[in-house]
Amino acid sequence: MTAAGEASWFETTGREVVYEGFSDVIRETVRTPDGEEMVREIVRHDDAVAVVPVLDDGRIVLLRQYRQPLRRYVLELPAGKMDVDGESPEEVAHRELAEEIGHDARELIHLVTFQNSSGWTTEETHVYLGRGVHPVDPPEGFTPKEEEADMEIVPFAAEDVVELARRGELTDAKTLVGLLLAGPHLGL
Incomplete structure (x- = not known):
């Protein structure tokens, strides 16, 4: 773990904005520590x-x-x-x-x-x-x-x-x- 608590061994290998509006939806491809890839959707919203x-x-x-x-x-x-x-x-x-x-x-x-x-x-x-x-x-x-x-x-x-x-x-x-x-x- 890094000082900020982030797992530095998860690598974001791709990023696509799939929707922009009241909230934005981003699809990211992430390489896990064991080398597998996974896709996650992230909703970006104002605090x-x-x-x-x-x-x-x-x-x-x-x-x-x-x-x-x-x-x-x-x-x-x-x-x-x-x-x-x-x-x-x-x-x-x-x-x-x-x-x-x-x-x-x-x-x-x-x-x-x-x-x-x-x-x-x-x-x-x-x-x-x-x-x-x-x-x-x-x-x-x-x-x-x-x-x-x-x-x-x-x-x-x-x-x-x-x-x-x-x-x-x-x-x-x-x-x-x-x-x-x-x-x-x-x-x-």
């Missing part, structure tokens, strides 16, 4: 940021948002792609809170950066705990579109969010990771 926003009264704000791959609404944390050049994860967190829930956080605590599914996508998600959450105006020129135009803002008591997770009613990975790691900060 993302998610925030566990905690209101002054202790409630946690979730969104009920439609997700086409599941063909249903999902309760999840406010989150968004890092799709503005030069924006830091913290800047994206502030922007997404303003756009999605009309609030911002006075304090952001970085909880974790995780790989969404390291076997097939490059996407990483930076997760923050947001404290001192307060109302703000949306960013200048922002108009909700697509799924964002149909989101419902749903504040929950922290204990109720934990119970929803235990009952399997929260299934979104970034939401579960965020709540698990925010728990000790919130006395859960």
Whole structure:
């Protein structure tokens, strides 16, 4: 293993972009340590940021948002792609809170950066705990579109969010990771 944890003996011998769009799909041919070749498809996607926003009264704000791959609404944390050049994860967190829930956080605590599914996508998600959450105006020129135009803002008591997770009613990975790691900060 190299210092960065990369297996240097896996050699990429071919690379083809097979689709470019919301996500890009790349097909790579890789030579394994025993000399065999394998083909892997990799989905290249923008990294993302998610925030566990905690209101002054202790409630946690979730969104009920439609997700086409599941063909249903999902309760999840406010989150968004890092799709503005030069924006830091913290800047994206502030922007997404303003756009999605009309609030911002006075304090952001970085909880974790995780790989969404390291076997097939490059996407990483930076997760923050947001404290001192307060109302703000949306960013200048922002108009909700697509799924964002149909989101419902749903504040929950922290204990109720934990119970929803235990009952399997929260299934979104970034939401579960965020709540698990925010728990000790919130006395859960």
